[in-house]
Amino acid sequence: MSYIDVLREAKDVVTPGMSACQGCGGELILRTVLQVSGKNTIVGIPPGCMAGAGVVGWNYANGLEIPVHIPLLDNTASFLTGVSQMYERKGRTDVNIVAVAGDGATADCGFQSLSAAAERNEKMLYVCYDNEGYMNTGYQRSSTTSRGSRTSTTPIGSVINGKQQHQKYLPLIMSMHGLEYCATASPSHMADLVAKVQKGLAASKKGFAYLHVFSPCPTGWAYKSEKAIEVARKAVASNVFPLWEMDENGYKLTENKNPISVAEFVQGIGKFKNLTPEVIESIQKVADARYETLRKLSAK
Amino acid sequence: MGKKVVLTGNYSASEAAALCRPDLIAAYPITPQSSVVEYLAGMVHNGKIDANLVQVESEHSACSVVQGAVAAGGRVFTATSAQGLALMYEPYFRMSTLRFPMVMALATREMTSPETVWSGQQDAMSVREAGWIQVYCDGNQEIVDMVIQGYKIAENEKVLLPVNVCYDGFYSSHLTEGVDLPLQEEVDRFLPAVHFNHCVLDPEKPFALDPLTPGPLMMKYRKSHLDAMEAALTVIEEVDKEFGDQFGRYYGGAISEYRTEDADVVILTIGGMTGTGMDAVDLAREQGIKAGLVKIRFARPFPAKRIAKALAGKKAFAVIDRSVSFGWSTGPMYMETRAALTDVDDKFAHFSAIGGLGGADISLDRMLGTIKKLDTVKNEPGQKETQWYMTD
Numbered sequence: 001m002s003y004i005d006v007l008r009e010a011k012d013v014v015t016p017g018m019s020a021c022q023g024c025g026g027e028l029i030l031r032t033v034l035q036v037s038g039k040n041t042i043v044g045i046p047p048g049c050m051a052g053a054g055v056v057g058w059n060y061a062n063g064l065e066i067p068v069h070i071p072l073l074d075n076t077a078s079f080l081t082g083v084s085q086m087y088e089r090k091g092r093t094d095v096n097i098v099a100v101a102g103d104g105a106t107a108d109c110g111f112q113s114l115s116a117a118a119e120r121n122e123k124m125l126y127v128c129y130d131n132e133g134y135m136n137t138g139y140q141r142s143s144t145t146s147r148g149s150r151t152s153t154t155p156i157g158s159v160i161n162g163k164q165q166h167q168k169y170l171p172l173i174m175s176m177h178g179l180e181y182c183a184t185a186s187p188s189h190m191a192d193l194v195a196k197v198q199k200g201l202a203a204s205k206k207g208f209a210y211l212h213v214f215s216p217c218p219t220g221w222a223y224k225s226e227k228a229i230e231v232a233r234k235a236v237a238s239n240v241f242p243l244w245e246m247d248e249n250g251y252k253l254t255e256n257k258n259p260i261s262v263a264e265f266v267q268g269i270g271k272f273k274n275l276t277p278e279v280i281e282s283i284q285k286v287a288d289a290r291y292e293t294l295r296k297l298s299a300k
Numbered sequence: 301m302g303k304k305v306v307l308t309g310n311y312s313a314s315e316a317a318a319l320c321r322p323d324l325i326a327a328y329p330i331t332p333q334s335s336v337v338e339y340l341a342g343m344v345h346n347g348k349i350d351a352n353l354v355q356v357e358s359e360h361s362a363c364s365v366v367q368g369a370v371a372a373g374g375r376v377f378t379a380t381s382a383q384g385l386a387l388m389y390e391p392y393f394r395m396s397t398l399r400f401p402m403v404m405a406l407a408t409r410e411m412t413s414p415e416t417v418w419s420g421q422q423d424a425m426s427v428r429e430a431g432w433i434q435v436y437c438d439g440n441q442e443i444v445d446m447v448i449q450g451y452k453i454a455e456n457e458k459v460l461l462p463v464n465v466c467y468d469g470f471y472s473s474h475l476t477e478g479v480d481l482p483l484q485e486e487v488d489r490f491l492p493a494v495h496f497n498h499c500v501l502d503p504e505k506p507f508a509l510d511p512l513t514p515g516p517l518m519m520k521y522r523k524s525h526l527d528a529m530e531a532a533l534t535v536i537e538e539v540d541k542e543f544g545d546q547f548g549r550y551y552g553g554a555i556s557e558y559r560t561e562d563a564d565v566v567i568l569t570i571g572g573m574t575g576t577g578m579d580a581v582d583l584a585r586e587q588g589i590k591a592g593l594v595k596i597r598f599a600r601p602f603p604a605k606r607i608a609k610a611l612a613g614k615k616a617f618a619v620i621d622r623s624v625s626f627g628w629s630t631g632p633m634y635m636e637t638r639a640a641l642t643d644v645d646d647k648f649a650h651f652s653a654i655g656g657l658g659g660a661d662i663s664l665d666r667m668l669g670t671i672k673k674l675d676t677v678k679n680e681p682g683q684k685e686t687q688w689y690m691t692d
């Protein structure tokens with residue numbers, strides 16, 4: 001079935017109304033992931049923008065029509081471990097156990113519990129929507145924020161200009177945990193995203209599945225909301241966010257034969273407004289090196 | 301009749317937890333609790349119990365994993381001490397405020413700093429306001445019995461709160477004693493299969509567990525939590541009776557008293573020091589002092605009325621704490637005992653005694669000294685200086 005048919009036939013489990021900003025990549029990811037996983041799902045969404053949208057909801061209605069809990073910023077994978085093991089005990093392995101968590105809850109505060117759950121190969125699908133910062137608390141830096149980004153805690157100052165460090169590349173770290181399935185995806189590549197959610201759900205019946213999704217954020221990154229998909233597409237096209245997956249057959253990179261430059265990707269995104277040519281050059285180097293690493297890992 | 305076995309305090313907690321048929325156990329090693337989780341791991345790995353064992357990477361996760369399992373309708377167990385308890389504070393507070401019933405053993409230990417691994421009740425005392433029920437045991441038999449009673453209290457629908465079964469690190473956790481271990485069928489009769497469903501995540505009955513809660517509703521939740529604590533005071537007594545009727549061991553409920561009837565002076569103890577305290581009372585009696593003892597069994601809910609009743613008509617009391625209350629220059633149970641007596645505490649002579657920190661011994665001599673001091677000041681009402689059980 002084509003992904004369009006999958007999404008057309010699947011019920012949207014997000015309740016009407018939405019507290020996310022217009023053009024929010026995270027919302028599209030939340031909606032799509034849950035549409036694919038369906039009503040027979042228990043989802044954990046830790047504090048962050050998608051907890052606002054997905055748990056708190058809008059207009060006195062909860063955010064979702066399926067059972068949802070807002071765990072702590074730092075315990076989503078542990079909390080869902082308990083849920084998952086109990087559902088297995090009850091013989092109800094048909095129920096999908098899913099996390100939809102921000103990069104802060106995933107790469108920073110929650111990394112310890114995530115890493116441990118992945119190492120134990122707990123049965124769940126953990127989706128990280130990476131908007132490169134703590135958006136819900138006011139666009140602060142996280143460890144996945146790209147170098148040079150302007151955030152509330154890495155402002156453009158007269159002495160220090162934006163974030164000084166390169167981002168931590170979490171998906172590759174996760175892939176080394178002996179888990180069942182690991183992939184990156186982007187809402188600009190819906191067919192790929194839907195297929196990976198399906199694979200991740202199937203893998204979650206056997207063990208830990210991790211999906212790291214690029215999540216453009218018009219409000220925090222300062223670009224026009226209608227440009228969200230374009231920004232995501234350019235992130236993939238420039239190899240800033242390469243698409244790949246890893247399963248029992250090894251790594252598989254979606255090849256990008258004619259990448260655009262990082263300079264082209266950062267064009268028009270407010271948080272990158274003050275990048276110097278040297279910083280753009282260094283981000284380009286990191287992107288190229290990362291792509292090369294992934295290409296080698298994927299070589300048959 | 302159960303079977304007679306010889307167990308350490310930690311193994312007592314493990315054996316009792318196993319008898320309660322937990323669905324899931326998650327715990328992380330820390331001195332002096334470690335052997336609780338090691339023993340349970342052995343039982344699971346040898347097929348002695350049918351429980352899921354989750355080998356977590358921290359206490360934060362131990363508490364989070366069991367929280368998830370309760371949110372899916374399971375009966376769970378964990379255990380920790382001091383730094384582990386501090387690390388799990390975030391999900392720990394949430395366990396009680398989500399009204400999740402469970403039992404956690406706490407081999408009590410001093411809080412670092414100074415760096416220490418030894419006994420003390422500072423860990424448990426510092427989470428008195430985290431909404432859990434806390435019982436303090438004195439001896440391994442009581443550990444066994446209170447783990448079992450703990451689930452019965454926690455899962456009572458008037459209560460629905462988690463229970464900490466506390467016992468002194470090393471003094472109890474590592475002390476070997478003869479224990480009457482109930483048989484499985486006896487425990488099954490006492491403790492029915494887990495049945496709560498007020499919080500169970502299930503696609504067949506979708507709901508949002510704990511969405512953002514506005515103040516007025518939150519106040520209702522807090523009030524109902526306090527009401528549950530109040531109700532627990534009665535449930536504790538009922539469960540004590542029911543347990544006693546079936547197993548022949550009664551503990552007195554939220555407090556127990558020793559030779560208080562005609563006493564002039566009373567010491568109040570908590571946890572493992574109680575046995576020594578009773579010996580001190582006996583010795584004092586031989587020396588002509590009318591001494592008695594009140595053992596504070598539950599610190600949460602605090603049995604204020606029963607303590608007030610036990611002390612009514614007495615002349616003097618001292619509360620011996622194995623922890624401190626920063627800012628009061630006393631022990632915490634002393635201040636709470638005084639709070640229980642607000643309108644009458646100027647009628648007593650009273651003081652706080654602090655000892656046994658960081659594994660130091662609370663000796664018979666020291667406790668006898670406290671009783672003698674009480675006897676000297678018994679006719680001079682008011683607070684006396686805090687007594688420190690220092691070596692020099």
Ligand SMILES: Cc1ncc(C[n+]2csc(CCOP(=O)(O)OP(=O)(O)O)c2C)c(N)n1
Nearest residue numbers: 047048049073102103104105133134135136
């Ligand atoms: C232990 C803890 N520290 C801090 C916070 C405050 N906090 C709430 S959401 C959040 C950031 C979440 O960032 P992320 O996971 O990336 O989600 P986003 O808001 O970007 O969607 C923080 C720091 C918290 N809830 N818990």
Ligand code: SF4
Nearest residue numbers: 020021024049217219
């Ligand atoms: S701040 Fe960004 S991530 Fe948060 S809701 Fe708005 S667009 Fe989405």
Ligand SMILES: [Mg+2]
Nearest residue numbers: 102103131133
């Ligand atoms: Mg984020």
